[in-house]
Amino acid sequence: MSPSRATTLTVVRRLAIVLAFVAVLLRPGVGHTEVPTQLSDLDVLVVVDRTRSMAALDYDGRTPRIIGAKADLKALADELPGARFGMLAFGADARLLMPFTTDTSAFDAAVETLYLEGPTDGSGSRADRPVPELQDVLKRAADQSPDRRRIVVYVGDGEDTGSAAEEAGHDFGDVRDLVAGGAVLGYGTTQGGPMPQSDDFDTSLGYLRDPTTDDTAISHADLEHLDRIAHQLGVPFEHRTAPGGLRKLADAFAASYSDGHGGHDRPAQHELTWLAGLVLLGLVLVELRIGWRAVWRTR
Template identity: 55%
Template sequence: MSTVLLLARRIGIVLTLVVILVQPGFGTRAAPSQVADIEVLVVVDRTRSMAALDYEDGPRIYGVQQDLADLAEALPAARFAMLTFGADVELELPFTSDTTTFGTAVDTLRLEGPFDGTGSRADRPLEAMREVLERADEQHPDRRRMVVYVGDGENTAEGEQESFVELEDLVDGGIVLGYGTEEGAKMPEADNLSDEDGYVYDQDRGEDAISRLDEDNLQDIANQLGIDYAHRTEPGGMDAIAADFEASYAFDEGEGAPAEHDLTWVFGLLLLGLVLLELRSWWRALWTSHTALQPTRKEATS
C-alpha cells in the first residue's frame, strides 16, 4: 500500500475521532420522557399575612416554599402550574413538566408589600382557577387535575366569600394547605422579611398588626372543592400527600426537552471501518516481515 493512502487513512481516523467527540447532530426532536397522568394547579396566597412569624418562628411563606419544593420532588413527572393572589391574581407559571422551572417560580415568590394590598380575600383566585382548569381540561381531557390551595384563609376585605363548589367538577383531587396559628403573629415590614424595619402597624388599633389563621374557612374551601385539608406547622410529610394523588406514569415521545438527531453512531461506524483497515494493514505488514525472515533463520541453522 502506498504511503499516501496509509497517511490519508490515519488522518481520517484522527478526524473521525474528533467529530465523534463533538457529538454531531441535526434538527431537533422531543426526547422521550416519563410523564404522569396528573396536572397540579398550585394556588398561593402572597398577601402580607403570609409573612407572619408563626411557622417555626419564621415567616409562613418559608414553610410554603419548602413544602412546594418537596411536593415537586415527590411528583417528578407531573405537570405543575402556579397562580398567586393578593390585590391581583397572576398566572406565574402555565402548566409545565419542567420541575426546575416550577422550583424557580417557587423560590422567587415575593409577597405584597405592607401597603400594596386592599385587604385579603381567600376567594380572589376563584375565577382564574376556573379558567386555568377549564383550559387544561380542553387541551388534555385524559389527564386528572389536582389543586393545591395554599394560604391562611384570612379575609380582611369586605364582602361575602364566594363558594368554590363551582370548581368541584373540574377537580379530581388535591389538598388545601393551611399556614399560621389561631393566636396569630406579627408581620415584618421589610421586603426581606427581617425585623430590621419593625412590623406592620395597625393604625386603627394603635399597635402592631396580627395575622391569624382561619382554619374553618380553609376547611370549608377544601370541602367545597372535594379535597382534603392539612394544617402545616413544620417541614416533612409531603411524600404522603403526593402519594394520595395516585399518579400513574408512562413514557411520552412528545413531552421531553428538545434534542438534536444524533449522528455520532454514523461516524462511529466509519471509525470502526478505518480502524479495521488499519489493523489489517498492520497484520499484513507483520506477516510479510515474518515470512521474509524465515529463509535467513534456516540458513543460520544450517
C-alpha cells in the first residue's frame, strides 16, 4: 500500500471514530414507544363532602357513599404517580386538611382517617360551601408555583339542606380560571338511602330519624346539582356507582401534561445509541490493532 493511501485511510478511520463518538453523545433513535409519565408538575386538589349525608347506604348496593369515595381517591392517587395531592374537606365549614404533597402514603392516610360530621354537628348541607376556601387555596398555590398545573376533583352527593340565602352568590365558576381541569365525582342515588346512627356505619344501632316526621331519614343525591357544579368548573361529571374504572379519568388528567393526545404515557424514541457504540468500539479496536502492529514492526 502506498504511503499516501495509507495516510488517507488513517484519516478516514479516525474521522469515523470522531463521528461515532458524536453519535453516541447525541443518542440517536427512530420510531416511538411508550414510557410511563411522572406527573411531577401536576397538583390535584381533592374537595370532599364530609356532611352526614355521605353515610347514606346507596353506593354500589348498600355501601356508604363515603366508603366508595375513599376507595376512588386512593385509586386515583395510584393512577397519577408523581403528582402532588391536597385535600380540602367541607361540612359545617371548609378547611384544608392536607396541603399539596407527593407523599402518597400521607394522602392515603388522610383519606382513610377522614371522618363525617355527627348527626347534630352540621348546619345543613351546602354543596357550594367550599368555594371561598377553595379559591384561597388555589390562589396561594398559583402564587407559590405559577408553572404548575392545578386540577380540582370534587367529591360529594350534591345534596343541599341548608339555607338558600346562607351562601348566596357562591359559584364554582369563580375558580374556573384557576384550574386546568378536573372532575366532579358524584355518589349516591336520587332514590336515596338511610344513614346509620353509628360513626362506623353499624346498622344494628339504627338509622337517623327525620325530626319532623320521626321516620327514618332518607338522603337523596342531587345529581343535577353536581352536573351544574361540573359545568361551572368546566370539567366532566361522573356518577360513581361502583368501584374501578378510574384509569380513563386519570388519562384525561395526564393528557395535556404528557403528549396532548389523551394518553397517560408520553412518546419516546427507540434509542440506537447502542448501535453507534458498537461501531465506535469496532473502529477503536481496529485502530489499536494497527497501532500495535506498527509498534511490533519497529521492534
